[in-house]
Amino acid sequence: GEDVEQSLFLSVREGDSSVINCTYTDSSSTYLYWYKQEPGAGLQLLTYIFSNMDMKQDQRLTVLLNKKDKHLSLRIADTQTGDSAIYFCAESKAAGNKLTFGGGTRVLVKP
Amino acid sequence: ETGVTQTPRHLVMGMTNKKSLKCEQHLGHNAMYWYKQSAKKPLELMFVYNFKEQTENNSVPSRFSPDCPNSSHLFLHLHTLQPEDSALYLCASSQDPGTSNEQFFGPGTRLTVL
Numbered sequence: 742g743e744d745v746e747q748s749l750f751l752s753v754r755e756g757d758s759s760v761i762n763c764t765y766t767d768s769s770s771t772y773l774y775w776y777k778q779e780p781g782a783g784l785q786l787l788t789y790i791f792s793n794m795d796m797k798q799d800q801r802l803t804v805l806l807n808k809k810d811k812h813l814s815l816r817i818a819d820t821q822t823g824d825s826a827i828y829f830c831a832e833s834k835a836a837g838n839k840l841t842f843g844g845g846t847r848v849l850v851k852p
Numbered sequence: 853e854t855g856v857t858q859t860p861r862h863l864v865m866g867m868t869n870k871k872s873l874k875c876e877q878h879l880g881h882n883a884m885y886w887y888k889q890s891a892k893k894p895l896e897l898m899f900v901y902n903f904k905e906q907t908e909n910n911s912v913p914s915r916f917s918p919d920c921p922n923s924s925h926l927f928l929h930l931h932t933l934q935p936e937d938s939a940l941y942l943c944a945s946s947q948d949p950g951t952s953n954e955q956f957f958g959p960g961t962r963l964t965v966l
Contacts, residue, residue, distance in 0.1 A: 745894070776957075783856070783942050783957035784895075829895065839908065840955060842895040 745843035747830055752849045759817040761846045763830030766811060770832035773806060774840070775815045778827045787815070787828075825850045855879065856958035858943050864964045865933065873928040873961045875943030883946045884926040885955065886918060890939035901926060933965045 744766040753759045765773070771792050776784040790797045790804045790813075797804045803816040817824055830843040856877045865871050877884065886898040900908035901920040915937075917929040926943055940962050944955040 774954075781959070783858075783959045784944075784955075785957070786954055789954065839897060839900065841897075844894045 745830055745832055745841050747828075747843040747846045749844070750847050750849070752851060753820050755820060755822060755850055755852050757820055759815075759820045759824065759848060759850075761815045761817075761828050761830075761848065763813040763815075763843055764811055765813065765830075765832050765841075765843075767832065767834075767841075768811065769834055770811075772833045773804075773813050774829075774831040774833075775802075775804065775813075776829040776831060776842075778829065778845070780826075784829060820848075820850050822850050822852060824848060856943060856945055856956050858941075858958035858961050860961060861959065862962045862964075864966065865930070866966050867933060867935070869933075870929070870931040872930065873941055873943075873963075875926040875928075875958055877924055877926075877943075877945040877956070877958075879945060879947075879956060881945035881947050881956070882923055883948065884920060884923070885944040885946075886926065886928055887942040887944065888939050889942055889960070895942070899928075930963075933963075935965050938963055938965045 747763050774789040775787045777787050778784045788799050788802050790806050795806050801818045805814045827845040827847050829845045831840045833840050859874045882903050884901045888896045897910050898912045899918045904920050915932050919927040940960045942960045943958040946955045
């Protein structure tokens, strides 16, 4: 069955790098996503990666995908207080449009 | 307005009430979704509509009744809810079904059932 798992909590100092990890079980996952949810808001898509890629960089964000281990990570460089939020990993298949989300990782950035 | 909007943002209702949640997307998308986000569970997909037709019902109880009159609007009609239905209900939309599935979310309706 489909399962996406994340650690619950990450604390990081302002200016340091954050790394949020995600594992998934479905080897047919084709698209993997990172969403950010700030307090009182909906989910905002940060970035996504196709399963035939192993890395994607977008400004301060770097996504790494280890398809063999079914492991996805999001690295945030120079973490800022505005990065404090819940980060969700999600996956979907090539066809259809169902997203399966992880439980979310709450990131707290300390000054 | 731009993006995906939801009204109301907060709703408190009794178990015998009937209420509706509204979602509107201004992105020209063809697919719309309802999700439930509760405190102790991962985000749960409830319903999917593609080109106004329901294509997925994720075993949602019948006390939740979705309605999609056109590609821009999605409603969730609520009746005889239970306290465990209290959650954040998120609406999302995407351009086309079966593609990269980049979904854009609204801010959600925080529902409390007394």
